[in-house]
Amino acid sequence: MNKEANVTDKNNNETVLDVQDLVVHYVLEDETVEAVNGVSFSLKKGQTLGLVGETGAGKTSTALAILNLVQTPPGVIKSGSISVCGNDVLSMTPKQLEKIRGKDVSMIFQDPMTALNPVMTVGEQIAESIRYHEGLSMKDSIDKAVEMLELVGIPGIRWVEYPHQFSGGMKQRVVIAIALACNPQVLLADEPTSALDVTIQAQVLDMMGDLKKKLGTALLMITHDLGVVAKVCDAVAVMYAGRIVEYGTLEDVFNTPMHPYTEGLFNSLPNIKDKAAELIPIPGLMPDPTKLPPGCAFEPRCRYAIEACKEPCTMRSASDTHLLLCTRYDDPEFEIDLKRGGV
Numbered sequence: 077m078n079k080e081a082n083v084t085d086k087n088n089n090e091t092v093l094d095v096q097d098l099v100v101h102y103v104l105e106d107e108t109v110e111a112v113n114g115v116s117f118s119l120k121k122g123q124t125l126g127l128v129g130e131t132g133a134g135k136t137s138t139a140l141a142i143l144n145l146v147q148t149p150p151g152v153i154k155s156g157s158i159s160v161c162g163n164d165v166l167s168m169t170p171k172q173l174e175k176i177r178g179k180d181v182s183m184i185f186q187d188p189m190t191a192l193n194p195v196m197t198v199g200e201q202i203a204e205s206i207r208y209h210e211g212l213s214m215k216d217s218i219d220k221a222v223e224m225l226e227l228v229g230i231p232g233i234r235w236v237e238y239p240h241q242f243s244g245g246m247k248q249r250v251v252i253a254i255a256l257a258c259n260p261q262v263l264l265a266d267e268p269t270s271a272l273d274v275t276i277q278a279q280v281l282d283m284m285g286d287l288k289k290k291l292g293t294a295l296l297m298i299t300h301d302l303g304v305v306a307k308v309c310d311a312v313a314v315m316y317a318g319r320i321v322e323y324g325t326l327e328d329v330f331n332t333p334m335h336p337y338t339e340g341l342f343n344s345l346p347n348i349k350d351k352a353a354e355l356i357p358i359p360g361l362m363p364d365p366t367k368l369p370p371g372c373a374f375e376p377r378c379r380y381a382i383e384a385c386k387e388p389c390t391m392r393s394a395s396d397t398h399l400l401l402c403t404r405y406d407d408p409e410f411e412i413d414l415k416r417g418g419v
Contacts, residue, residue, distance in 0.1 A: 199235025245276035317373035
């Protein structure tokens with residue numbers, strides 16, 4: 077098992093999700109988008125991992141690959157392995173994949189407005205998954221769907237209503253109810269609060285935390301919001317240009333960040349202790365994913381970069397639980413200059 081995966085091995089012996097050396101490309105007519113480039117991590121039962129990074133870092137492509145839902149063409153899972161509850165996802169037939177999607181692993185998609193069928197009642201949409209995976213009658217499926225609605229804070233009587241009759245926050249609760257209807261072992265949440273206002277965000281995050289405790293579900297939280305990570309995650313993987321550049325426990329990454337990109341993320345946040353302090357943005361833009369450099373992808377934007385950073389780098393261990401992808405970590409003169417933001 078890769079070093080990246082070892083970060084979460086100490087808490088529980090039951091691994092429910094294991095991703096190793098995952099590579100996902102989108103092959104176009106004139107170029108190839110290198111979206112995911114050797115990502116590895118694992119999740120234990122009841123654990124939450126925050127997958128953090130800018131738009132375009134490869135977070136959603138990683139989640140879609142876990143479900144084997146990368147659209148082909150143009151998407152291609154070039155190499156790697158994915159195991160969900162002991163099942164080799166990449167070798168399964170479409171029929172076998174249907175059996176585990178929703179049952180062993182579910183996904184909360186980013187936009188609740190488009191994730192629901194507008195011509196079916198919300199109760200019918202929840203019941204559909206229950207009927208398929210648990211073989212219950214329509215009546216029993218609806219009864220369980222009503223229970224799921226109440227579990228996420230929606231009155232059960234509203235199962236006969238359609239998505240347009242719900243607010244954005246309520247729609248997201250319905251999407252979560254669908255994802256949790258069959259008690260999956262693994263839940264993938266792709267920016268689950270990005271379409272919601274701040275008050276509803278807090279309610280949804282609290283609810284997901286409560287449900288994780290009740291059901292023991294492992295959660296992969298995909299987000300660019302470090303505040304969300306601080307609230308719900310046990311471990312953090314910081315992703316940049318398709319690779320994990322820093323990986324550790326929540327305390328490791330938040331208290332002692334070691335990768336220059338992680339430093340940049342924290343320094344670009346407002347400082348709640350010093351409101352007059354200026355933001356320190358990360359200069360430049362992410363590299364073109366069709367023309368990634370052979371060395372560190374962050375090197376053109378990094379104020380610590382040296383000539384050696386233009387060569388390929390391997391993961392370094394800062395501790396048993398803290399890893400980073402940085403050539404300069406072994407340099408005694410290298411030290412992160414963190415000006416803490418508002419997380």
